[in-house]
Amino acid sequence: xxxxxxxxxxxxxxxxxxxxxKALEYIDTHLDNDxxxxxxxxxxxxxxxxxxxQFSKLLKVSLYRYVQLNRLKRASxxxxxxxxxxxxxxxxxxxxxxxxxxxRAFKKSIGQTPSEFRKQPQWGLWHLTYQPLSDIRIKYxxxxxxxxxxxxxxxxxxxxxxxxxxxxxxLIGNSVCKFIEWRKxxxxxxxxxxxxxxxxxxxxxxxxxxxxxxxxxxxxxxxxDNPFGVxxxxxxxxxxxxxxxxxxxxxxxxSITYLYSIWLPLSGEEPRDFPLYLQRVSFFxxxxxxxxxxxxxxxxx
Numbered sequence: 001x002x003x004x005x006x007x008x009x010x011x012x013x014x015x016x017x018x019x020x021x022k023a024l025e026y027i028d029t030h031l032d033n034d035x036x037x038x039x040x041x042x043x044x045x046x047x048x049x050x051x052x053x054q055f056s057k058l059l060k061v062s063l064y065r066y067v068q069l070n071r072l073k074r075a076s077x078x079x080x081x082x083x084x085x086x087x088x089x090x091x092x093x094x095x096x097x098x099x100x101x102x103x104r105a106f107k108k109s110i111g112q113t114p115s116e117f118r119k120q121p122q123w124g125l126w127h128l129t130y131q132p133l134s135d136i137r138i139k140y141x142x143x144x145x146x147x148x149x150x151x152x153x154x155x156x157x158x159x160x161x162x163x164x165x166x167x168x169x170x171l172i173g174n175s176v177c178k179f180i181e182w183r184k185x186x187x188x189x190x191x192x193x194x195x196x197x198x199x200x201x202x203x204x205x206x207x208x209x210x211x212x213x214x215x216x217x218x219x220x221x222x223x224x225d226n227p228f229g230v231x232x233x234x235x236x237x238x239x240x241x242x243x244x245x246x247x248x249x250x251x252x253x254x255s256i257t258y259l260y261s262i263w264l265p266l267s268g269e270e271p272r273d274f275p276l277y278l279q280r281v282s283f284f285x286x287x288x289x290x291x292x293x294x295x296x297x298x299x300x301x
Contacts, residue, residue: 134250160216272299
């Protein structure tokens, strides 16, 4: 009897990985709900008897640990950037029965209790802890950008209040916390003021001490001297190519690479003498991470 050919085709691998992507997206959007092996496996049409092994072998982390890390990551964002949320509410939404069990798990994860992290986050260990999640998103939740998704628009001159982050990109969270406090004191929440980032440097090609990024909020008011170091700038008007990035910041470099390496050469356009910038349309943790929306602006001549 001839043996059956078990070699994998590219299409069969793509289909297999697409089912895993469906499972990962389901986890992102259901962090408050039941995320058992049975439930997640059924979403992606995997057998409950094999899915946990398939998951851990492919992603190099157990399903339980992956879910726990995603819940704790969302919790850390809520602790650092959403101070109105009570710690007990964050704990319950993260699947813990009480403050104590949540606090133990959180401290075991990044070395700080939730209260300590809320007061003064230690971002270095935080990045080490959650880097595996970023690696999984980059490898298994890849984006598929098409030329039709890039739009040419005319951007108008926009005055912005700016906090200039200078230094290690792993410490941007501290600058974000400071800027959020300035926005609160000046009644400029994201609901009434657009949020932008101006990207002067690529973190993968820039020494940490030399990295530069501006955190911005649009405003019609003059920005007065303040203890936060927030200053006034203008994002200049002009033609721009805009690509909507939907998903985690872990994947945003894929969208930026697409703009520069594929869309720009095919378009016949030339970049203008102003840095790439982003508009944050919807934010994680307010929406699931893979549903966060960021518009990428490439200034054109």
